[in-house]
Amino acid sequence: MTQKLHWIALLACLSLTIAAQASAQDATPTPSVPAVNAAGSTILAGSVASDTWVTTQDYVALRQGPSRSFPILTTVPAALTLPAYGRTSDTSWVQVEYQGQRGWIAAQYLVWTGDVINLTVDGVNPAPFIRRAATLGVVTRATPAYVDWANPKSLVVTIPAGEVLELTGRIGDDSGDYLDNFFRVQVRYHNTLYWVGSYDLRLIDGDYHRLLDLAYLFPYGRLYLKLQDNLALAIASFRQIDDVWSRLSQGVYVACDPIPPTVAQQLTTDDASREPTFVPAVAALQNAIDGINKAITAFKDACSNPAFTLTQEYISTQTTTLDAAYRDLLLSASLLEPLRVRNPLLNNRNLHATPTTP
Numbered sequence: 001m002t003q004k005l006h007w008i009a010l011l012a013c014l015s016l017t018i019a020a021q022a023s024a025q026d027a028t029p030t031p032s033v034p035a036v037n038a039a040g041s042t043i044l045a046g047s048v049a050s051d052t053w054v055t056t057q058d059y060v061a062l063r064q065g066p067s068r069s070f071p072i073l074t075t076v077p078a079a080l081t082l083p084a085y086g087r088t089s090d091t092s093w094v095q096v097e098y099q100g101q102r103g104w105i106a107a108q109y110l111v112w113t114g115d116v117i118n119l120t121v122d123g124v125n126p127a128p129f130i131r132r133a134a135t136l137g138v139v140t141r142a143t144p145a146y147v148d149w150a151n152p153k154s155l156v157v158t159i160p161a162g163e164v165l166e167l168t169g170r171i172g173d174d175s176g177d178y179l180d181n182f183f184r185v186q187v188r189y190h191n192t193l194y195w196v197g198s199y200d201l202r203l204i205d206g207d208y209h210r211l212l213d214l215a216y217l218f219p220y221g222r223l224y225l226k227l228q229d230n231l232a233l234a235i236a237s238f239r240q241i242d243d244v245w246s247r248l249s250q251g252v253y254v255a256c257d258p259i260p261p262t263v264a265q266q267l268t269t270d271d272a273s274r275e276p277t278f279v280p281a282v283a284a285l286q287n288a289i290d291g292i293n294k295a296i297t298a299f300k301d302a303c304s305n306p307a308f309t310l311t312q313e314y315i316s317t318q319t320t321t322l323d324a325a326y327r328d329l330l331l332s333a334s335l336l337e338p339l340r341v342r343n344p345l346l347n348n349r350n351l352h353a354t355p356t357t358p
Contacts, residue, residue: 086123135206
C-alpha cells in the first residue's frame with residue numbers, strides 16, 4: 001500500500017512538472033516574422049506602411065543622409081520600386097528603405113506614385129544632421145491654417161502674426177497677374193504641416209520656386225504639366241527636322257548624323273477626357289507629333305538607303321507635312337496659357353476673404 005501511494009505521488013509530481021513546462025512554453029511569445037514591403041525589403045522598426053513608392057531610374061547611391069556629403073551605404077539597382085518614408089523640405093532627397101536599411105536617394109533619379117507631400121519632412125528616425133531651412137517666411141497677420149488646403153472645414157489652428165515658419169511646399173506660384181499671385185503654401189508650425197494663403201506670408205529667406213509645386217498630385221495639374229512637357233519636346237524635335245528639310249529644299253547638303261529624335265506621345269485624348277477642356281490642345285498636339293515623326297522617319301529612311309534618290313516632290317511632301325505640324329503646334333501652344341489660368345487649383349480669387357471657423 002505504501003509503495004502504491006509512493007508511485008501515485010511520483011506520477012502526480014511528474015504531471016505537475018509537464019504541465020508547468022507546457023504552461024511556460026505557452027507563455028513564451030512566438031517570434032514575429034519581420035514585415036516586408038512589396039519589393040521584398042524588411043520594413044524597419046519605427047516605420048509604418050507607406051502609400052508612397054519610388055522607382056529608381058538608374059543605378060543610384062543610397063546615402064546615410066540627404067546630401068552628397070553623407071557616406072554611401074550601398075548602390076540601389078535601376079528599375080527597383082521601394083517604399084518612401086521621408087523627404088527634405090524641398091523634396092530634392094527622398095528617404096527609402098532597401099534591404100533592411102534606411103537611407104536617402106536624390107529625387108532626380110526617382111519617379112514616384114502616391115502623395116509625396118505626406119512624407120515626413122526630414123525623414124523617419126534619420127541619422128543626425130543639421131540643415132538650413134530651404135525657405136522661410138514670417139506671418140504678417142493672424143492667419144488660419146488648414147490640414148487640407150481644399151477643405152475649409154479642415155481649419156485647425158490660427159497662427160499668430162510674427163511667427164517665422166519654414167515653407168515646405170506650394171500649390172501654384174507667384175507668376176501671372178496680380179490676382180493670380182495669391183496661392184497656397186505648405187508650412188511647418190509646431191512640427192506639423194499646414195496650408196496657409198501666400199498673402200499672409202512675407203518671405204524673409206529663400207524663394208518660392210525652391211518649393212515643390214504639388215499641382216501634379218491632382219488630375220488637372222498632372223494633365224497640364226504633361227501637356228507642357230510634351231509640347232516642349234515636340235517643339236524641340238520640330239525645329240531640328242524642319243531645319244533639315246528646309247536646307248534640303250534649298251539644295252544644301254545635310255549630314256545624316258544625328259537624326260532628330262522622334263517625339264513620344266505622352267498624352268492622348270483618352271487621358272484628356274477626364275478634363276474636357278484639354279481635348280482641343282491635346283488633339284492638336286497629337287496631330288503635330290504625328291506630322292513631326294513622319295518627317296523624321298522620312299529623313300531616316302532616306303539616310304538608311306544608299307540607293308535612295310531624293311526628289312523635289314519627296315521634299316515638298318515633307319515640308320507640307322511640317323507646315324501642318326507647325327500650325328498644330330501653334331494651336332496647342334496658344335491653348336496652354338488659358339488652361340493654366342483656368343486651373344481650379346490656382347483659382348484663388350475667393351481666398352481674399354478671411355475664412356471663418358466652421
